[in-house]
Amino acid sequence: MNQITKKKLEKYFSITGEALDAAKVSGNRLPEMQLQREDFLDMIERYYSDAQHFAKNADDVNAFAALNYAHGWLDAGARLGLFDVHDSRLFTVD
Numbered sequence: 001m002n003q004i005t006k007k008k009l010e011k012y013f014s015i016t017g018e019a020l021d022a023a024k025v026s027g028n029r030l031p032e033m034q035l036q037r038e039d040f041l042d043m044i045e046r047y048y049s050d051a052q053h054f055a056k057n058a059d060d061v062n063a064f065a066a067l068n069y070a071h072g073w074l075d076a077g078a079r080l081g082l083f084d085v086h087d088s089r090l091f092t093v094d
Helices: 006-025 031-056 060-080
Strands: none
Touching: 006 031, 006 060, 031 060
């Protein structure tokens, strides 16, 4: 499939939103890196917000791209230990 359908976009909004919520409430395996954790969360929230803006304006390609950037930051934060998460459905961990 080489199209960004509404169904696919909804799926990725759901997964990324769920992962963002999990990251926010998670612990931090590297407490000495609290500033980096906050920076990651800021970037993730900005990309997620951008995705919502693009979707609202029927720009599905950029919405999908922004969601992928947001989720990339989520995965990177999880791999670095900034988010103490253990859900391989939402993150590339475990």
